[in-house]
Amino acid sequence: MMRLELVKRPQRSMLFSALSPFIAFVLTIIAGAILFALLGVNPLKAFQIYFLEPVSQVWQLHELAIKAAPLILIGVGLSVCYRANIWNIGAEGQFILGGIVGSSIPVLFPQFEGPLVLPLMLLFGMVGGAAYAAIPALLKARFNTNEILTSLMLVYVAQLFLDWLVRGPWRDPKGFNFPQTIQFNDSAILPELMPASGRANWGFVFALVAAVLVWILMSRMLKGFEVRVLGSSPRAGRFAGFGINRMVFFAFMLSGALAGLAGISEVSGAIGQLQPVISPGYGFAAIIVAFLGRLNPLGIVAAGLVLALTYLGGEAVQSAVGISDKVARVFQGMLLFFVLGCDTLIHYRIRLIGLAAPTLESAPKLEEAR
Amino acid sequence: MDITVNILLTIATAATPLLIAAIGELVVERSGVLNLGVEGMMIMGAVGGFGAGYLTGSPWIGLLAAIALGAVFSLLFAVMTLSLATNQVATGLSLTLLGLGLSGMMGTSFVGQPGARLPNLDIPGLTAMPVIGRLLFGQDPIFYISIALTAAVMWFLFKTRTGLTLRSIGDSHTSAHALGIKVIRYRYLAVIFGGACAGLAGGHLSLVYTPQWVENMTAGRGWIALALVVFASWRPWRVLAGAYIFGAVWIGQLHAQAFGIPVPSQLLSSLPYLATIVVLVLISRNKRLTMMNTPASLGQPFVPDR
Numbered sequence: 001m002m003r004l005e006l007v008k009r010p011q012r013s014m015l016f017s018a019l020s021p022f023i024a025f026v027l028t029i030i031a032g033a034i035l036f037a038l039l040g041v042n043p044l045k046a047f048q049i050y051f052l053e054p055v056s057q058v059w060q061l062h063e064l065a066i067k068a069a070p071l072i073l074i075g076v077g078l079s080v081c082y083r084a085n086i087w088n089i090g091a092e093g094q095f096i097l098g099g100i101v102g103s104s105i106p107v108l109f110p111q112f113e114g115p116l117v118l119p120l121m122l123l124f125g126m127v128g129g130a131a132y133a134a135i136p137a138l139l140k141a142r143f144n145t146n147e148i149l150t151s152l153m154l155v156y157v158a159q160l161f162l163d164w165l166v167r168g169p170w171r172d173p174k175g176f177n178f179p180q181t182i183q184f185n186d187s188a189i190l191p192e193l194m195p196a197s198g199r200a201n202w203g204f205v206f207a208l209v210a211a212v213l214v215w216i217l218m219s220r221m222l223k224g225f226e227v228r229v230l231g232s233s234p235r236a237g238r239f240a241g242f243g244i245n246r247m248v249f250f251a252f253m254l255s256g257a258l259a260g261l262a263g264i265s266e267v268s269g270a271i272g273q274l275q276p277v278i279s280p281g282y283g284f285a286a287i288i289v290a291f292l293g294r295l296n297p298l299g300i301v302a303a304g305l306v307l308a309l310t311y312l313g314g315e316a317v318q319s320a321v322g323i324s325d326k327v328a329r330v331f332q333g334m335l336l337f338f339v340l341g342c343d344t345l346i347h348y349r350i351r352l353i354g355l356a357a358p359t360l361e362s363a364p365k366l367e368e369a370r
Numbered sequence: 371m372d373i374t375v376n377i378l379l380t381i382a383t384a385a386t387p388l389l390i391a392a393i394g395e396l397v398v399e400r401s402g403v404l405n406l407g408v409e410g411m412m413i414m415g416a417v418g419g420f421g422a423g424y425l426t427g428s429p430w431i432g433l434l435a436a437i438a439l440g441a442v443f444s445l446l447f448a449v450m451t452l453s454l455a456t457n458q459v460a461t462g463l464s465l466t467l468l469g470l471g472l473s474g475m476m477g478t479s480f481v482g483q484p485g486a487r488l489p490n491l492d493i494p495g496l497t498a499m500p501v502i503g504r505l506l507f508g509q510d511p512i513f514y515i516s517i518a519l520t521a522a523v524m525w526f527l528f529k530t531r532t533g534l535t536l537r538s539i540g541d542s543h544t545s546a547h548a549l550g551i552k553v554i555r556y557r558y559l560a561v562i563f564g565g566a567c568a569g570l571a572g573g574h575l576s577l578v579y580t581p582q583w584v585e586n587m588t589a590g591r592g593w594i595a596l597a598l599v600v601f602a603s604w605r606p607w608r609v610l611a612g613a614y615i616f617g618a619v620w621i622g623q624l625h626a627q628a629f630g631i632p633v634p635s636q637l638l639s640s641l642p643y644l645a646t647i648v649v650l651v652l653i654s655r656n657k658r659l660t661m662m663n664t665p666a667s668l669g670q671p672f673v674p675d676r
Contacts, residue, residue, distance in 0.1 A: 004453045006673050087459055139647070143655040148406065148459070149597045150650060153643040156590050164636035284467055291460060324478040329471025336464035337450065344454040348673070 006348040013346050020342035021292055021299070025306070027338040032331060041321050049320045050313035060312070062198025066270050067311050069203035070095065070262035070282045072304035075289035076207075076214045076297045077255030083218070083295050085231040086251045090136060090151030091259040092283025093158035094129040098260025099267040100162055101128025103181065103274050106188035107170050113187040121188060121264055129260015130253040132158065137252035141245040147252075155283070163276045170274065181274040190269035203265035208301065210258055215297040227251065259283060280311065281329070288336040307332060375504060377621065382509060383579055385617025386516045387412070387571040391595035392602070392609045393516075393523050394567020399599055400527060401560035402540035404669040406462025407447050409592025410469025411565050415440040415572025417473040420583040423486035429577050432486055433512070433570070436577070440569015441562050443469060448561040452554050455671040470586060480583035487581040488512065510578045512570065517610075519567070524606040536560065540665035543672040553672055568592065590643060597646045601653050603663040612649075619645045 032050075033043035054060055074091045081088040102125030105117060135154060139145040163179075172182045190201045218224035230237035230247050237244065267278055289307050293300030314328025344350070391408055398405050418439030423432025447465050450456045488510050491497065496507040527533040536556055539546040543553045575587055594616060602608035623638040631638070654660050 006453075006455055008673065082460075089463060139651055143651050144657060144660070145647075145650050145654040146597075146600060149593060149600070150647050152593050153590070153597075153646050156643040157640045160636040160640045164634045167636075168634060287460075287463060288467070324475050326471055326474035326478070330468065330475055331471075333464055333468025333471050336460070337446070337468065340456040340461055340464060341450055341454050344456055348455065350454075 003353045005351045005353050006344070007351055008348055009346075016342070016345040017294070020345060021294065021303070021339060023345075024292070024335060024338035024342045027342075028331065028335045031334050031338075035327070035330065036323075039323055041317075041323065046317060046321065046323075049316050051309060053320075054309060054312035054316050059198040062194075062200035063312060064305065064308050065193075065200040065204040067308035068304040069201075069207040070266050070279070071286050071289045071307050072207035072301055073203075073210055073262035073265070074255070074259045074283060074286035075293060075300045075304055076211050077258035078286055078290040079293065079295040079297060079300055080214060080218065080227060081251040081255050082290060083231045084227045084247055084251045085234070086140075086248055087148045088133065088136070088151050088252055088255050089148055089287060090133070090154050090283070091255065091286055092279060092281065093151070093155035094133045094256040094259035095263035095266075095279055095283045096155075096158040096162050097132040098125040098129035098263030099274065099278050100158075100165065100263075101125060101131075101260070102264030103184075103267055106184040106268075107181045107274065110182060110185055113185055115187070117185075117187045118190065118268070121268060122261060125260045125264025126257040127260070129263060130257040133252040133256020133259070134249065137249045141248045147248075151252075159277075162274070162278070166274050166276050172273075179276050183273050184268060188268060189272060190265055199270075201265070201269035203262070203269045206261060206265060207304070210261075211297040211301050218297065223250070259286075285311075285332055288332050288339075291336055292339050306335075310335075375501060377625070378505060379509065381614065381617045381621045382505075382513055383617075384620040385613040386510075386513050387574045387579065387591055388595050388598060388616055389516045389610060389613035390512070390519060390574065391568045391571035391592060392598040392613060393520055393606060394564040394571075395595055396599050396602070396604060396606060396609055397523060397527070397536070397567075398560050398564035399668055400540045400604060400665055401536050401557050402543055402665050402667040402670070402672070403451065403557050403561055404458045404462065405444070405447055405451075405465070405561060405564055406459060406596065407444070407465025407469065407592075408564075408568050408595050409588055409590065410466035411440045411443050411568035412469075412572035412575075412592040412595075413473040413586070413588045414443045414469045415569030416576040416587055417477045417480070417572075417583060418569070419573030420480055420485050420576035420581075421476065423577055423581075424480060424483055424583075427486060429486035429488040429581075432577050433488065433573050436569045436573025437566045438569070440572065441566040444561050444565020444568070447565070448558050451671065452557050452561070455673050458669050458671065466592070474585050477583045477585060481585070483583065485576060485581040485583065488577050510574075512574045512578055515570070520606050520610050527606065537665075540667060543667045543670075547672070547674055554674065557672075568595075571595070594642065594646050597650055600660070601649050603653065603659055604665065605663070616642060616645065 036043040036046040055064055074095065078088060078091060102121040105121050105124060136147045136151040139150050140147040166181055167179045170181045172180055190203060193200050193202060226242045229240060230242055230244060234244060267274060271278060285307050289300055289303045293303035310328045310331045314325040317323045317327060318325040391412055395405065395408055415436035419432040419436030422435030423429045447461055450461045451458045490508055490510050493507050497503050527537060535551055539551060539553050539556050547553050572588060576583060598609055598612045601612045620642050623641045627635050627638050
């Protein structure tokens with residue numbers, strides 16, 4: 001029988017701080033190999049299909065960028081929340097509301113064309129996401145309501161609202177009763193970056209720009225300092241005169257706006273109309289992206305690409321070896337587990353204590369009073 | 371009269387999984403641990419319960435499998451948060467995400483298959499009694515377990531020494547540790563109990579409520595159970611009341627949809643989630659109530675010094 005014991009490091013380990021995402025990734029690969037073997041698939045072959053083939057051609061890299069863009073946009077916003085110790089887990093709902101509010105322009109005014117359409121849509125998307133995120137922020141700031149539960153409940157509400165819109169008032173009258181809106185007109189479609197080689201659109205550029213801007217905010221500006229102080233020590237933050245309630249609104253609405261931008265970019269770029277389902281769980285996968293990227297906007301860009309690959313790989317193994325594409329969600333979940341576990345190494349040394357060699361401390365003590 | 375009885379029975383069926391999952395989480399939170407993985411453990415219980423019941427043909431084996439799978443799955447959370455001192459919020463979230471993915475993968479071949487259903491209680495003479503017969507003696511076995519579980523947890527937490535110890539750990543793990551109490555061991559057991567309860571709640575969904583496997587069939591019930599614990603300000607009997615109120619909301623919106631009330635079905639479907647938000651706001655605006663009852667060390671990692 002072995003026992004784990006954590007020994008606090010005098011200061012955080014820079015080595016493990018840098019290494020832990022990679023250790024986590026290797027552990028995920030090992031666990032994934034076991035999983036594939038259990039499913040009766042040769043792990044090496046599966047990994048080739050899962051991780052290499054989806055990125056072996058130029059057009060596939062475009063697909064990777066399409067999947068990575070929303071993950072990075074949302075993940076960057078969430079990192080600000082989590083740094084401030086504010087738990088927005090409803091990004092999926094803010095993504096949907098961004099998609100809905102942004103789409104209101106091409107759906108309600110299909111005749112409206114020109115260069116103004118797209119910027120307005122993106123703005124509307126951000127406003128929609130931010131406004132939806134303001135609900136849990138308001139409830140937390142005003143009534144001290146747990147933001148984890150309220151933001152999550154609003155995801156279900158947003159999904160049902162979208163479902164109602166595309167089956168009811170916003171359904172394409174000429175769409176043979178399919179639950180979808182009209183196809184957006186050309187000026188409401190987010191342009192492709194390099195149409196000659198693939199489908200990737202401007203959403204990926206938005207993601208990179210957002211990552212750089214948030215990185216500057218967090219590392220070079222007072223507001224970023226405020227976020228970090230309030231996150232690590234709310235008391236110290238209050239002494240410094242930082243308002244916790246203002247921070248709740250700031251973090252929620254920033255992440256909501258970015259999730260909303262991701263939503264409208266996805267609808268206008270990758271889909272071209274509203275459907276009952278517009279996200280394969282980007283809002284939740286982005287939580288993993290945020291942690292895998294160590295809550296650092298630049299790390300999140302890399303993490304977003306990794307998670308995007310798990311989506312593509314899931315689709316690839318489904319069509320190639322007939323494993324459910326749910327395997328992608330399993331990979332994502334395992335990855336987050338290992339990342340969190342490896343993060344322990346930053347602050348603690350792990351000692352294994354075998355019972356064979358008792359130390360003074362582990363010598364039998366008096367049983368606690370019954 | 372018959373209609374009233376039927377509605378009451380369906381409310382009990384809808385409330386039972388919420389009650390069981392929330393009672394389990396209540397014990398976990400009383401020990402100072404916040405496990406946000408209820409939804410994940412519940413869906414694992416649902417897929418495990420359905421799978422074992424379907425493959426063996428015995429819903430009772432399914433029931434045991436649901437409990438076992440929930441408990442084993444919660445062990446993952448326990449090792450991470452208790453032995454490795456990881457962030458409880460993030461770890462709980464990842465447990466939910468992993469559970470939703472894993473159950474979807476495990477259940478691929480179960481979709482559309484007819485499942486085994488746990489039989490309702492049937493006591494000759496008693497069950498046939500008018501009105502109260504079916505309410506008291508004709509429900510599914512997990513209903514009786516849920517009521518007994520609530521009573522047992524009340525007794526355990528407030529009438530036994532071990533329960534007192536558990537609550538003291540939740541209020542101050544450092545003091546408890548200084549008194550020589552094995553904080554981590556207590557918390558391991560609490561988390562596993564919570565996992566077993568969540569698994570049982572999931573098993574109720576796939577063995578009683580709708581005996582089939584549908585992906586994401588928990589539909590946020592695990593999260594509502596978490597909200598119920600806050601709503602109940604960590605009191606078992608209030609969890610019971612809350613679960614039945616939510617069961618009524620859940621059934622009420624289904625009946626409203628069936629009657630064809632001229633309101634979009636999606637709006638009715640969103641009522642349980644909206645009700646959760648409203649209830650959370652109502653309870654948390656009363657600062658005194660929540661502050662006094664929240665276990666003081668809830669969610670904080672604990673690393674014993676040597």
